[in-house]
Amino acid sequence: MTLLAVLVARSTRVDAFFRPGDAVHRRVSRKWLPALAAGVCIAAVSNVHLAHAAIVPPGVQLAAKQELVRNNASEVETLDPNLAETVPSNNVTRDLFEGLTATDADGTVVPGVAEKWEQKDATTWIFHLRKNAKWSNGEPVVANDFVYGCQRLVDPKIASPYASTFGVFLLNGADIVAGKKSPDTLGIRAIDPYTVEIKTPYPVSFIPELMSNTNLGPLNKAAVEKYGKDWTKPGKLVSNGAFMLKDWQVNSKLVLARNPQYWDAAHVQLSQVTYLPVESETTDIKLFQSGDNDWVYQLPSGMYPKYKQEFAADMKIAPMLGLRYYSFNNKDPLLKDVRVRQALSMVIDRDILAQRVTADGQIPAYGVIVKGVKGADVTAYDWSTWPMAKRVDEAKKLLAQAGVKPGTTLHFALNTSDYHKKMAIFAASEWKTKLGLDTQIDAMEFKVLLKKRHAGDYQIARNGWVADYNDATTFLQLVQCGSDQNDSGNCNPKADALIRQANESTDQVKRTQLQTQAAKLVMDDYPILPLLQYTTVRLVKSYVGGYSLKNPMDRYRSKDMYIVAH
Amino acid sequence: MWSYTLRRVLLTVPTLLIVVTVCYLLLHATPGGPFDGERKVSAEVLANLQAKYHLGEPLWKQYLLYLNSLLHGDLGASFRYADWSVNDLVLRALPVSLTIGGVSMLLAIVLGVVLGIFAALYRNSPADYLLMIIGNAGSAFPSFVIGPVLILVFAILLKWLPAGGWNGFHVRYMVLPVLLLTIINVATVGRVTRGSLIEVLNTNYIRTAYAKGLSRWTVVLRHALRPTMIPVVSVIGPLAIGSITAAVVTESVFSLPGIGKLIVNGAANRDYTLVLGLVVLVTVVAVLLNLLVDLAYAWLDPKIRY
Numbered sequence: 001m002t003l004l005a006v007l008v009a010r011s012t013r014v015d016a017f018f019r020p021g022d023a024v025h026r027r028v029s030r031k032w033l034p035a036l037a038a039g040v041c042i043a044a045v046s047n048v049h050l051a052h053a054a055i056v057p058p059g060v061q062l063a064a065k066q067e068l069v070r071n072n073a074s075e076v077e078t079l080d081p082n083l084a085e086t087v088p089s090n091n092v093t094r095d096l097f098e099g100l101t102a103t104d105a106d107g108t109v110v111p112g113v114a115e116k117w118e119q120k121d122a123t124t125w126i127f128h129l130r131k132n133a134k135w136s137n138g139e140p141v142v143a144n145d146f147v148y149g150c151q152r153l154v155d156p157k158i159a160s161p162y163a164s165t166f167g168v169f170l171l172n173g174a175d176i177v178a179g180k181k182s183p184d185t186l187g188i189r190a191i192d193p194y195t196v197e198i199k200t201p202y203p204v205s206f207i208p209e210l211m212s213n214t215n216l217g218p219l220n221k222a223a224v225e226k227y228g229k230d231w232t233k234p235g236k237l238v239s240n241g242a243f244m245l246k247d248w249q250v251n252s253k254l255v256l257a258r259n260p261q262y263w264d265a266a267h268v269q270l271s272q273v274t275y276l277p278v279e280s281e282t283t284d285i286k287l288f289q290s291g292d293n294d295w296v297y298q299l300p301s302g303m304y305p306k307y308k309q310e311f312a313a314d315m316k317i318a319p320m321l322g323l324r325y326y327s328f329n330n331k332d333p334l335l336k337d338v339r340v341r342q343a344l345s346m347v348i349d350r351d352i353l354a355q356r357v358t359a360d361g362q363i364p365a366y367g368v369i370v371k372g373v374k375g376a377d378v379t380a381y382d383w384s385t386w387p388m389a390k391r392v393d394e395a396k397k398l399l400a401q402a403g404v405k406p407g408t409t410l411h412f413a414l415n416t417s418d419y420h421k422k423m424a425i426f427a428a429s430e431w432k433t434k435l436g437l438d439t440q441i442d443a444m445e446f447k448v449l450l451k452k453r454h455a456g457d458y459q460i461a462r463n464g465w466v467a468d469y470n471d472a473t474t475f476l477q478l479v480q481c482g483s484d485q486n487d488s489g490n491c492n493p494k495a496d497a498l499i500r501q502a503n504e505s506t507d508q509v510k511r512t513q514l515q516t517q518a519a520k521l522v523m524d525d526y527p528i529l530p531l532l533q534y535t536t537v538r539l540v541k542s543y544v545g546g547y548s549l550k551n552p553m554d555r556y557r558s559k560d561m562y563i564v565a566h
Numbered sequence: 567m568w569s570y571t572l573r574r575v576l577l578t579v580p581t582l583l584i585v586v587t588v589c590y591l592l593l594h595a596t597p598g599g600p601f602d603g604e605r606k607v608s609a610e611v612l613a614n615l616q617a618k619y620h621l622g623e624p625l626w627k628q629y630l631l632y633l634n635s636l637l638h639g640d641l642g643a644s645f646r647y648a649d650w651s652v653n654d655l656v657l658r659a660l661p662v663s664l665t666i667g668g669v670s671m672l673l674a675i676v677l678g679v680v681l682g683i684f685a686a687l688y689r690n691s692p693a694d695y696l697l698m699i700i701g702n703a704g705s706a707f708p709s710f711v712i713g714p715v716l717i718l719v720f721a722i723l724l725k726w727l728p729a730g731g732w733n734g735f736h737v738r739y740m741v742l743p744v745l746l747l748t749i750i751n752v753a754t755v756g757r758v759t760r761g762s763l764i765e766v767l768n769t770n771y772i773r774t775a776y777a778k779g780l781s782r783w784t785v786v787l788r789h790a791l792r793p794t795m796i797p798v799v800s801v802i803g804p805l806a807i808g809s810i811t812a813a814v815v816t817e818s819v820f821s822l823p824g825i826g827k828l829i830v831n832g833a834a835n836r837d838y839t840l841v842l843g844l845v846v847l848v849t850v851v852a853v854l855l856n857l858l859v860d861l862a863y864a865w866l867d868p869k870i871r872y
Contacts, residue, residue, distance in 0.1 A: 078648040080648070083648060161615070163611050164607075165608075229649070230649075249823060250647060251659070282714060283819060286718075286722065289721075290725065445598075445834070446834070447598025450602045450604060484608055485605065
């Protein structure tokens with residue numbers, strides 16, 4: 001996924017709907033790259049059953065009123081979990097619905113409707129459902145509800161944006177999305193009412209984590225078919241998660257109430273959760289200050305140092321799995337020479353960028369893999385530890401060898417946003433003062449930038465990506481040959497071969513080595529210019545319990561939250 | 567006058583057709599489409615999405631399909647708010663914008679006229695200057711400055727009112743947005759009223775009225791006010807239409823679920839049907855407002871007859 005600009009999306013590039021003005025993108029997409037699967041441990045993996053749900057530490061006094069207001073940064077585009085695409089929508093569908101598995105406040109995979117699961121062979125998984133899981137209308141949640149939900153996701157008639165993103169991991173999924181096979185051939189079936197079997201086209205080691213996405217969760221067929229397009233409206237929506245839909249005023253608020261039928265309802269503390277769709281970051285803060293909001297989605301650009309002082313107790317900052325980078329058009333006459341791309345990358349001082357320019361705790365990045373991602377280690381260029389003067393000398397030599405003279409003009413495209421502009425001006429000044437290159441910065445509306453970037457109609461462009469799932473493959477797709485997310489047009493066949501080899505490996509250690517090696521190899525081509533690893537910077541009232549700083553995917557279920565007496 | 571009104575109402579149809587057609591072409595000519603995201607969707611998914619929303623058809627065919635559903639009162643499906651039809655969205659947002667816009671327009675007119683009269687009668691006095699300075703400041707500062715200042719004072723410092731949001735039609739949530747829009751418009755109404763009244767007061771029939779021995783307030787209220795209102799009415803039309811544009815900012819500052827928010831989100835997300843639906847709505851409102859203004863002229867000025 002792409003990243004979002006300022007917002008943090010969850011995995012994925014940040015696309016998402018934008019909000020007008022600047023922060024635009026957040027979407028959450030998570031995409032897993034088709035094709036990559038992970039290694040498999042054939043040994044049956046049995047999970048540990050932790051009691052999850054809101055864990056209230058002993059001694060904490062709960063408030064009488066357990067109601068949370070969290071800003072979601074934008075109106076959801078849908079409450080249909082099959083169609084949900086953006087971070088805001090997924091935040092809500094994760095409260096309303098629950099898949100076979102789920103993730104807790106620390107981002108760890110925990111049992112959902114399935115109480116345990118095992119891997120039968122390289123491409124077959126068996127999930128055992130708990131018998132006490134119920135829909136909000138009291139009906140039991142059964143294996144066929146999952147079969148229906150997954151088949152509907154890949155059905156071309158439904159046209160889910162995530163159909164191929166997730167669908168490719170289930171047997172026949174890609175062919176069904178392309179209209180070549182019927183949805184009932186999908187690799188999921190009910191062995192009995194409480195046992196689900198999932199078949200994958202190749203070994204996919206992260207199936208348990210994948211199934212925590214509600215896009216792949218259960219649906220109550222009768223409820224969906226009864227109301228047609230209106231099935232997600234209050235009074236009609238039947239859900240199986242910790243919460244159910246109480247009220248939905250578009251662009252105003254979305255109110256969820258505790259679902260008494262939920263199997264773990266006894267451990268759900270909040271009686272009500274209100275999601276606000278406030279897009280303006282300053283309005284978000286104002287609502288927080290006036291007490292109308294407990295959860296600021298994201299701080300306005302440049303305000304972190306100020307608010308860190310003002311709201312010390314409420315400030316929550318944590319790294320997330322996301323990369324800010326610039327795309328180089330590798331087919332551009334000037335940039336097709338790898339020496340030029342290398343020189344441009346070498347002279348940008350990421351430390352100053354992180355500490356002085358963005359000043360919000362982000363981590364300098366010198367590779368495509370960010371800290372905390374499973375399945376590959378962070379790589380860095382040798383020069384990243386050199387003194388800047390030496391980096392500049394080397395970069396100048398490279399430019400001279402490539403025949404690029406000082407005074408040459410670079411063209412830089414970004415979507416209008418204060419944050420992106422500040423970073424771009426810094427990059428331009430680095431190129432100007434250290435290499436003598438001029439930069440023309442073209443700000444454009446987000447959709448225009450996307451069009452240009454996807455079409456290769458640019459020289460250097462702002463870009464960003466947030467992991468769709470916690471595995472290195474979500475980042476490697478940014479630089480893989482022919483990937484939909486590879487905007488730079490570079491292709492390193494050797495690195496691609498390593499990634500393929502890693503996919504077939506069942507040894508996790510070897511897989512990590514291979515993917516790390518691939519990441520390093522491909523980055524030696526300088527297809528992109530990595531800058532910073534994203535952080536989630538937000539304000540959450542200090543009386544909101546259950547907010548963890550170890551949640552790199554930024555997926556917080558309200559089930560894990562509680563209000564402390566204050 | 568009835569035939570005039572009818573003619574004007576009928577003229578709405580060709581006006582609407584032209585506006586819709588131009589907007590339709592402009593929207594489709596804008597780079598980027600509703601399904602372009604930072605994460606690119608695969609070719610298969612894109613094909614499925616386009617089939618679902620009939621975006622794979624030739625443009626002329628899509629246009630005719632759109633006109634056909636428009637004739638049936640159906641504004642289509644929204645891409646951005648996929649669970650809602652454009653009709654649903656507009657029907658829910660319109661009352662919010664109409665209430666905020668209508669109440670503030672009314673307040674701006676009443677306050678503006680009263681202040682304008684006062685300023686005209688005490689022309690060049692300190693009271694006149696003070697009123698005009700305050701009024702002009704209101705229209706000089708942009709709404710995205712005044713709005714946050716109001717929030718700061720009334721919501722955060724004094725904690726009298728919510729900082730934003732909407733709760734049914736609860737008055738507490740309406741006060742600040744109404745106040746903001748009133749502040750923006752009151753100065754214009756006040757200035758025009760003042761200038762117009764000063765001019766009227768210099769006419770012969772007003773002098774005659776004074777000569778008959780009528781009191782000052784009787785002269786102003788009974789004889790001068792009506793003609794004074796003619797230029798005032800002509801600015802009210804544009805001001806009312808302008809408050810739809812202003813709603814884009816106001817609704818963002820106060821996070822209100824109105825038309826302005828839909829316009830911004832619709833355009834940024836290339837939600838063609840939503841934007842066109844709103845264009846239809848705004849066009850109809852603009853045409854009707856202009857008609858009302860023209861009819862008001864006839865009522866205010868006996869010399870004008872249709």
